[in-house]
Amino acid sequence: MLVILLLCLVASCRGDANGGSATQRSAGATSTATATGFNGSAAYDYAKSQVDFGPRVPGSPAARQAGDWIIRQMRARADTVIVQAFDYTTADGKKLPLRNILARFRPELSERVLYITHWDSRPISESAATEAEKKMPVPGANDGASGVGMFVALGDVLKKTKPSVGVDLLFTDGEDYGQFGPPEVDVLIGAKYFATHLPSPNYKPLYGVLWDMIGDKDLRIPYEMYSFQQAPEVVSRVWQTAADLGHGDVFVQESGGQIVDDHIPLLNAGLRVIDVIDLTYPPHHTPHDTMDKISAKSLATVGDVATALVTRK
Ligand SMILES: [Zn+2]
Numbered sequence: 571m572l573v574i575l576l577l578c579l580v581a582s583c584r585g586d587a588n589g590g591s592a593t594q595r596s597a598g599a600t601s602t603a604t605a606t607g608f609n610g611s612a613a614y615d616y617a618k619s620q621v622d623f624g625p626r627v628p629g630s631p632a633a634r635q636a637g638d639w640i641i642r643q644m645r646a647r648a649d650t651v652i653v654q655a656f657d658y659t660t661a662d663g664k665k666l667p668l669r670n671i672l673a674r675f676r677p678e679l680s681e682r683v684l685y686i687t688h689w690d691s692r693p694i695s696e697s698a699a700t701e702a703e704k705k706m707p708v709p710g711a712n713d714g715a716s717g718v719g720m721f722v723a724l725g726d727v728l729k730k731t732k733p734s735v736g737v738d739l740l741f742t743d744g745e746d747y748g749q750f751g752p753p754e755v756d757v758l759i760g761a762k763y764f765a766t767h768l769p770s771p772n773y774k775p776l777y778g779v780l781w782d783m784i785g786d787k788d789l790r791i792p793y794e795m796y797s798f799q800q801a802p803e804v805v806s807r808v809w810q811t812a813a814d815l816g817h818g819d820v821f822v823q824e825s826g827g828q829i830v831d832d833h834i835p836l837l838n839a840g841l842r843v844i845d846v847i848d849l850t851y852p853p854h855h856t857p858h859d860t861m862d863k864i865s866a867k868s869l870a871t872v873g874d875v876a877t878a879l880v881t882r883k
Pocket residue numbers: 571692713746855
């Protein structure tokens with residue numbers, strides 16, 4: 571994803587820029603067990619399993635293995651798993667084999683919540699400091715694996731405790747392949763495909779949440795402004811749930827920028843989908859996006875919110 575406008579619309583944004591609230595953010599309990607039963611340590615281990623395959627660049631053996639792994643994990647947890655496999659031809663004529671993976675809990679219910687995360691990782695590190703590093707793929711511990719880890723751990727919870735609504739966990743492919751532009755070229759590929767290949771013709775989840783880059787040790791999540799403008803009631807629901815759980819220090823009620831991410835094609839298709847993302851992450855799109863930069867505690871915080879949204883009445 572890419573920030574096309576990183577606007578500090580409120581004064582408190584300045585605190586983020588100079589890291590002034592870091593002490594507050596790193597303070598507190600170290601336990602990763604949460605009231606909802608979500609296990610942050612398990613989420614971290616699942617994220618590590620993804621990273622251990624190597625960069626999940628579309629078309630690579632690591633991508634094939636990691637995708638197979640996600641399918642196996644979700645078949646062991648969800649009621650139904652749908653694999654959307656398709657070939658995508660890039661702007662320069664390369665053919666990429668891609669897979670979206672949709673894991674469904676309580677598929678019989680019409681009242682549903684859609685969660686999205688991308689599982690691919692980026693083939694280049696354009697934000698790296700050196701020319702040599704810029705050519706390297708991104709390991710994607712935060713940008714790719716954090717959301718996958720959270721989803722698999724959420725699957726553990728939902729296998730034991732039936733959600734109060736139907737839940738669809740969508741793992742998108744090809745989010746981070748090309749150029750964010752503008753113009754955007756060869757990015758958000760899986761989300762665009764899903765938006766035109768919904769699981770049923772009348773598919774209309776109550777709302778959706780994209781969870782992206784949620785593992786940063788120094789986690790702080792402001793509003794993403796396309797979400798705030800286009801689906802404000804979903805933003806309110808998620809941030810209020812976080813506040814109720816005592817996570818208001820992470821889910822801060824401040825403006826972030828407008829971020830082009832997988833929620834955009836879904837918003838354009840009429841689904842009420844928001845983006846939960848912490849893009850203030852120095853290793854973003856560099857070879858240094860590695861497991862030591864993310865934490866079980868951050869995954870526990872976000873997983874707690876994701877779990878509460880679909881398990882509480
Ligand atoms: Zn990315």
